[in-house]
Amino acid sequence: MIHLEFRLEQGGFVLEVDERLTGRITALFGPSGAGKTTVLDAIAGLRKPSAGQILIGSRVVHSDVLRVSLPPHMRHVGYVTQDVALFPHMDVRRNIEYGRRRGQKLELATVAEMLEIGDLVDRGVSMLSGGERQRVALARALMSAPELLLLDEPLAAVDVELRRRILPYLERVRDSLGVPILYVTHDRDELQRLADQVIVLDRGAVVRSGAPGEALT
Amino acid sequence: MPIWWAAVLVGIAAAPGSTGRAVTVSAAISLSEVLEDAAAAYRQRGGGPVRFNFAGSNALARQIANGAPVDLFISADHAQMAFVEEAGQVLEGSLRVVASNQLAVVTSGDRVAEVRDAFPRAGPAIRRLAVGDPAAVPAGVYAKSYLERQGLWNAYAARLIPTGNVRSALAAVENGSVDAAIVYVTDVQRARNVRVVFTVARDQAPIITYPAAVLLRSPNRAAAGRFLDFLQSSDGQRIFARHGFLPPPAR
């Protein structure tokens, strides 16, 4: 379970979240500017809440009261950002293996097979299509064996046709790896198909949360 | 064009006073204090303003050969004056010798005994000896001649720190970068913490002379000649003596 209970102020914008994530995939839904990326940044440790706490499973990654705030490299959170951000100076293989710890059980071959990118591993990242980049970024995040996976609109920059083809990969990840996923989107169809739980965010506040059917009118 | 050419131009242009009338003198750097005093005395007696450009004589000679607008040149040796003569810059018949000098071996105040002991035998206590560049700076040329005569040149050649002019060699002793230096005995008067170890006797060193000449292209020949006359007068020579210079060698 992911326990989010924090407040983050930045400029004039205030984000306030108090939610427990129990599903396999929780969707974070809302218009642009609602603060969805900020939520992910806070969980990953890239931004500091002004007050509150964040727990991943039983681990406290941030807490005012306990004066704890783990830096990002200690949070075991995989993060696929909106702009993918594959390291331009490394090939696909080195990108994916970047987060791999020595001796960890999860291997490149497994992840590559699941996402069907096995034949791309020796390519330079500039020679990938949009969909391939998404899958490589996903593989890279998975390879670090995270306890939580954050996906920021992974399919936003991808055309409809491609979207239909990538969704199954996400389902595969959800079903076979057992890592909870927090998935930002503003596409209702993706939501319906993938999410067990939805949090609707608008202007920094949670306006509704629950199962996809009821949360979306 | 060499940097100093521009520096001389700027220096001359920037000088205050009746720029048209002041006599511009390029003189060996070892004459810095004595000539400033002489110019002040000259002024008091009704002579005109005099401006100075002090540097190593070889640098000055090159400036003049390249066209620097100077009225009077006072060199620390004949070689640099000859250079200027060969460049056709000297006013015929104006050549005089205004003074003479002596070399001195100097060191910092606390090392006099040590250097006095080590110098004549080129002992290891003297790891570095500063002199004007023996290739062309008069003080360096004189120093080399002296060392050769004493049979010490080979011993010291590898330990030499050649400097651009004699005052740089003095400064090297002052800041402790060298163990000793060969400069003019007159240079030591103003230096802090520098002491003469011994003065080089006249029979052990080449004769040091300061030839002076009015320059051909000078627009102030008459005024330059008058200042030169003053330097050679008994009043002028007294000022030289006060600063430790010797009278010009009798010919």
Next chain:
Amino acid sequence: MDLWRITIFTVLTAAAATALMAVPGVLLAWVLARRRFRGRLLLETVVSLPLVMPPVATGLILLLLFSPRGPIGSALAAVGIDVVFTWRAVVLAMTVMGLPLFVRSVRAGFEQVDRRYEAVASTLGAPPFRVFLTITLPLAFPAILAGAVLGFARALGEFGATIMIAGSIPGATRTLSVAIYTFTDTGRDREAALLLGISAAIAFGALWMSNYMSARAGLRT
């Protein structure tokens, strides 16, 4: 041949100076590019000073510090290390004068590395030092290289500070520029002209290489 010795000596000392400015330069550039702290403006100004101050003035400061009577010079002399009037002074002058140029270039390089790559790398479990080594440094590498070439070229041409603390000792501290000055001063005009030709050729080559590398880096991004 004397002139080749002078050239090789100059190139070697400039290379040593470039190597010497590498680590402090990268560190300074990183601190200035990435960290906010009190006194940052002061640090920035001090690092840039040799760029703006007259080189002889910088040379004088070095002389005051490193002469056997100075604070650093006396400590070094106590362990038998001479600086003033030795090749060490040459390398020192070159390093001090080249460092600001190097830092400028590297800092610009760090500033244009997208922080998001660093952020992603840290979420993947890389501690800050590993992020620096594997992400920041490689991505800033073209700027570091260009900065090194600039620093090297500046070191090659260094004169004012060099003549102050190293003098012009044949075979020991006579760099190309110092030799040109001394030879001109002592009437060796032909050799001065030859050295001038060599200096110009090296400067031309260094600039060419620097511009070529910048262009290539530009094409790659």
